[in-house]
Amino acid sequence: MTGTMQLAAEGASDHRGLIIGLFGAFVVATLAITVWAGRQNKDADDYYAGGRSFTGFQNGLAISGDYMSAASFLGIAGAIALYGYDGFLYSIGFLVAWLVALLLVAEPLRNSGRFTMADVLAYRMRQRPVRTAAGTSTIVVSIFYLLAQMVGAGTLVALLLGIDGEAGRRWVVVGVGIVMVLYVTVGGMKGTTWVQMIKAVLLIAGTLLITVLVLNKFGWNISALLGAAAESSGKGTAYLEPGLKYGISDLSKLDFISLAVALVLGTAGLPHILVRFYTVPTAKAARKSVNWAIGIIGAFYLMTIALGFGAAALVGPDRIIASNAAGNTAAPLLAEAVGGGPGSTGGAILLAVISAVAFATILAVVAGLTLASSASFAHDLWANVIRKGKASEKEEVLTAKIAAIAIGAVSIVLGIFADKLNTAALVALAFAVAASANLPTILYSLFWKRFTTSGALWSIYGGLASSVLLVVFSPVLSGSETALFPDSDFAFFPLSNPGLVSIPLGFLLGWLGTVVSKEKADPAKFAEMEVRSLTGAGAH
Template identity: 80%
Template structure:
């Protein structure tokens, strides 16, 4: 079976573009209507932050799936597999295995111990103002790193659809996504965001199922034939299906792979936009059920990334994928166009539009969740409990959350424009590394270590945060390579693309060291209360 030749970055023939734009616009309008409807039901802070805690385990599991299966999952992983074969699929494995850590260690205790944010859990045992400031700073930084990936994905996706090739046009697309994100969160709050995430999860699974079916149909449902042609057509032969094409060429790349794996597996349990989803259910049982549903849905999706990535390698020209986007982020939409009949067919145009709309839904749902997490943390942790010292009204708190949404959105637009040509899966891996370095050690120590103190929490959060972000700034991700954020600059000295192997152990070490060197004594009574509350849910919310 031959490859589909010469797919264009202009998303097919020009005469199909009105159809593509129409289908694309329908989704945006539908989600805006849902957001306005949900916004009218948002009465107080509990509604804005936690959706009134009215969602069932299944609904929250669906929303978690929608929140978790980001542009990295749909666009980045498909592109990574299409370009690097087996090594690209390692992202799928890492993202899925990470859920076991979230389920076993943090899902239920966190839901029982907090109210709206991670800072609530830490402040229960520690001095409120310093730990809430640290938790808020960490949440905002992790969210912005994650937002970079979504913005980059949105830029390449809509540029592909509209045939935009100029950098100015791509930057305008990133700005448009940022504005929509701000509207979703400021109007709809958690209720609007959750419904958008649920709808997006259904659309994403349905769209991925359709593409998987059509890809396998071309190979008579023979996965071996699919993998064989992908390997042959990649130009790499059998090496395409073996470890080492991207990671494993030398000891440094093996170390980078280990660092990436560590960040992926441990990062999920520290991601703010995932953690706040556990507060939207009424009981601990519902929290467990929602994670179980999420694992099933997410697991099914990541299995299908085999068809997306290897299907793109088998049916598309590698040069066309790279020409469309250097990091491979457009492989999945181009594959949809190919299996629909090609770039000049109505079927190809329709399928490209549908899959691109699904990908855009994916991006909007995730950016809304991320922005909500960071604005909630700023308003609840920093504004209410640090700046206003607990004296702000709920109305003032929600207003502060909405204004912080605008500011965070503006920062995300600016940084997303700089990151528009980077692989979104790699960018998300950086967010995972920062979350695992700063948030996870502090959460685990707070929940399970009786001696843990405020100083230990501060050392852990700031130490993990500064080391992870600092190493990224001086890594090839930012400068020194053609794929870097600043292509023409060269100031990197840290050789790895992911800092997890250094920053994650350092976060745990600093949390322990800060505690044992602290003159402050932990309150055993507070820990006993937190332990009972985290394990039983007694007194939660």
């Protein structure tokens, strides 16, 4: 166990009962809510879309809970603490992305689909091939995102409980996987939505508390905070200027552009975000939910400034790296520091509270991701492709529950081996895959009259394959000390994020697949869909 891990464990050791109690209380309370919500599920509409019974504010809160993941709370705080200004760029990208979702996707998607992204694509195209492609893409993107949450869970609980060795971390990942499967299989969308709403309130409250304590430490003088962070960083004024991570070379600048493009365009293609638009009764409520989400998420990302720079100033990059090389423990260690430091009662209590909030964050997000991917498998692949529309609602929901168990198992296995990667970086990869495979097809389907099934297949499979392959042969998996396989080197793609190449390729392939195919689009179907997407006429 590293020195910082020992300090954290020792600081919390006298309050181990409190720590376990907080974790247990959240899990028990949310499982009780999940069981209560699950009893209200009567059909597929309830299980997949919560009966479309949530208000704009409730859904906005749930979207916030779904979106503010372990990458936000742990990964971004760590990135800012280690890289200063360049780390903060993550926050900007995550926030600006919502403008794309609000202006282009939220209302038309809500009006045109029923349960999944594939409903929109299949409306004017051949059902089976399009649903197969969309279902495959949804599952791949969800697993990338789930991987980030599993990494965050293993790091967090290992720090809090002083778990030493790989075996302990693996059991943590397994435990998180089991709980997330219970949320989805028992509660469906209703249970998951309530868990996400509770988690959003806890996360904002916890982040606000730490922000207030950090600013109070520096007399509410942000300049003093930034100055102390720069001094502790060992980088001086360079810490507060662009270039510490992404300005080292022309290659790193391209890497930043690739990251920015992926973050800004990826949100509108994330499956677990897209399905949230189906939980409200009207298109107006869908717009309102995005407006609420932008406000809540914006406030949170502003507070990550205090978390990241506060961790740099009060904990120090050396201690953060000693605890976790990717910086994922910066926020919990900062909570301990502002509470009184290692070994103090206040430090141990605040460490336990903030870590419990982060744990709640992880559980809520993984539940949303698992629900989105299992719903896509059951509704798109099983009911409409394999069973050719002959599956009953009961059979479809049962298939979704079985799929949730399988997807949870895959996520557990992958999460066990990826603990060295930064959670924010992992989520950025999920954004890149979503923006490459899903977003081009969604936009073409909604707004391009000539778009055909061939174009959709070229776009989804081309964007998906290119983004995943570029990740496999990038420094994320090999060729660097922080790679998943640091002792191997099979990286030939120099950028850590594939978005700069794979996203334009996804759009290009969608256009090319359409213009070279002999297939003709049905103008009447497009006109019908256009009216429906813009007015809501005939929407479920």
